Amino acid sequence: MMIDAIDKRILQATAGGLPLTPHPFAEVGSWLGLSEAAVIDRMAAMQAAGVIRRIAVAPNHYALGMVANGMSVWDVEDAQAEPLGERVGALPFVSHCYLRPRSLPEWPYNLFAMIHGASRDEVEEKRAEVARILGPACRSHDILYSTRILKKTGMRFAEGG
Amino acid sequence: MKRKALPSDALDGIDRVLINRLQDGLPIVPAPFAALAGETGLTEDALVDRISRLREIGAITRFGPFLDAAAMGGAFCLCAMSVPEGRFDEVMTLVNAHAEVAHNYERQHHLNMWFVLACERSEQIARVAAQITEETGLMVHLFPKLKEFFIGFRVNA
Numbered sequence: 001m002m003i004d005a006i007d008k009r010i011l012q013a014t015a016g017g018l019p020l021t022p023h024p025f026a027e028v029g030s031w032l033g034l035s036e037a038a039v040i041d042r043m044a045a046m047q048a049a050g051v052i053r054r055i056a057v058a059p060n061h062y063a064l065g066m067v068a069n070g071m072s073v074w075d076v077e078d079a080q081a082e083p084l085g086e087r088v089g090a091l092p093f094v095s096h097c098y099l100r101p102r103s104l105p106e107w108p109y110n111l112f113a114m115i116h117g118a119s120r121d122e123v124e125e126k127r128a129e130v131a132r133i134l135g136p137a138c139r140s141h142d143i144l145y146s147t148r149i150l151k152k153t154g155m156r157f158a159e160g161g
Numbered sequence: 162m163k164r165k166a167l168p169s170d171a172l173d174g175i176d177r178v179l180i181n182r183l184q185d186g187l188p189i190v191p192a193p194f195a196a197l198a199g200e201t202g203l204t205e206d207a208l209v210d211r212i213s214r215l216r217e218i219g220a221i222t223r224f225g226p227f228l229d230a231a232a233m234g235g236a237f238c239l240c241a242m243s244v245p246e247g248r249f250d251e252v253m254t255l256v257n258a259h260a261e262v263a264h265n266y267e268r269q270h271h272l273n274m275w276f277v278l279a280c281e282r283s284e285q286i287a288r289v290a291a292q293i294t295e296e297t298g299l300m301v302h303l304f305p306k307l308k309e310f311f312i313g314f315r316v317n318a
Contacts, residue, residue, distance in 0.1 A: 002234075003233060011226070011228065011233075013285040014225050014226055014231075015225075015284075016223070016225070017223045017224050017225035018224060018225040018226070020209040020212050020213050020224065021209060022192060022194055022195075022205035022206060022209060023187070023191055023192060024193065025191065025193075026191065030216075031177055036191060040189050040190065040191065043189050043226070044189045047189060048221060049232065050229055050232045051225045051229060051232045051233055052227065052228060052229075053227040053228065053229055054185075054186030054226075055187045055188075055189060055193065055225065055226050055227075056183055056184055056186045056187065056189075056224070056227060057180065057184060057186065057212070057215075057221045057223070057224045058221060058222045058223045058224075058227070059180055059220070059221050059222075059318065060219055060220060060222045061316045062164040062165060062166065063166060063167045063218075063219045064166070064167070064180070064220065064222050064316050064317075064318050065166045065167075066316055067164070067165070067166055068308050071268065071275075082308065083271070083292050084309050085308065085310045086311065087301070088310065089310030089311050089312050089313065090197055090310075090311065090312075090313040091313060091314075092314060092315050092317075093314070094312065094313070094314055095312065096310055096312065096314075096316040097309070097312060098306045098307070098308065098310070099306070099307045099308040099310075100239065100304040100305065100306060100307055101304065101305065101307060103241075103302040103303075103304070106243070106271070106302070107241075107272065107302060111237075112300055113303075117312070120230040123212075140182060142270070144186040144268040144269060144270045144272075144275075145268065145269050146266045146267065146275075147267045147269055148266070148267040148270065149264070149265075149266055149267075150173075150253050150256075150257060150265035150266060150267055150274070150276075151256075151257045151262055151263075151264055151265040151276070152264045152265075153263055153264065159302075
């Protein structure tokens with residue numbers, strides 16, 4: 001979907017969040033000189049096109065006790081990687097799940113799944129659960145724990161426009 | 162973002178219901194909170210006040226649209242490098258100096274530096290990766306996403 005300049009203004013205005021009032025779309029409209037109906041129509045169209053995934057809260061998983069996480073990586077037989085990836089992504093403790101190319105010989109893994117838990121032990125238990133789901137289609141696997149954040153910027157909206 | 166767990170009494174039962182339910186998404190309609198207010202017995206004003214408070218105490222980081230950055234035309238790529246221990250800080254400085262590096266993590270592995278490149282167009286990804294290789298003398302492994310799976314992730318408050 002190509003978003004136009006007005007769509008882009010709506011996304012920029014709500015990048016930090018929606019206003020917390022009972023009628024948030026009317027409020028966004030008042031900021032931008034648009035009617036409530038225009039804001040709703042445009043945001044609904046962007047949601048239908050997948051530009052907006054959903055309107056929701058982002059929980060702070062650390063504050064809510066999920067303080068441990070690891071990037072689990074799996075070498076899954078190509079023919080079965082998609083259906084198995086679907087099952088792994090659907091698990092409630094997996095926050096990102098992607099199929100990516102291998103980089104041989106150093107990197108044999110093609111399925112990446114970020115696993116969250118209350119502790120490192122819990123993350124390892126969940127990793128074992130993923131291993132059971134993948135079964136013999138998985139030839140080897142590993143998990144990478146982060147030790148330091150070296151840089152963190154918000155994804156700059158302008159990059160996507 | 163606060164990276165520590167809140168005390169267990171920071172949230173009451175209604176807060177927990179709101180956090181759990183609001184992860185699934187609200188309809189894009191004039192009064193998006195009305196249905197949830199009815200279910201929880203709160204007025205819409207009281208409900209939005211609770212969301213503000215959840216944000217203030219750090220239980221949630223934001224409330225609003227979640228965007229698919231790639232659907233808006235951007236190009237993103239996960240990258241990794243194997244950086245010799247003695248050169249780690251030097252290489253980190255060179256990598257982070259690129260505005261296209263959106264975030265960067267040190268991880269415990271032979272490939273110990275993992276970052277995301279965010280560019281306007283896909284051809285820029287390879288160019289920036291090549292620049293980083295030229296500056297550091299180290300190979301940049303590119304892991305573009307081939308397929309993204311639907312995510313069932315929910316934090317159970």
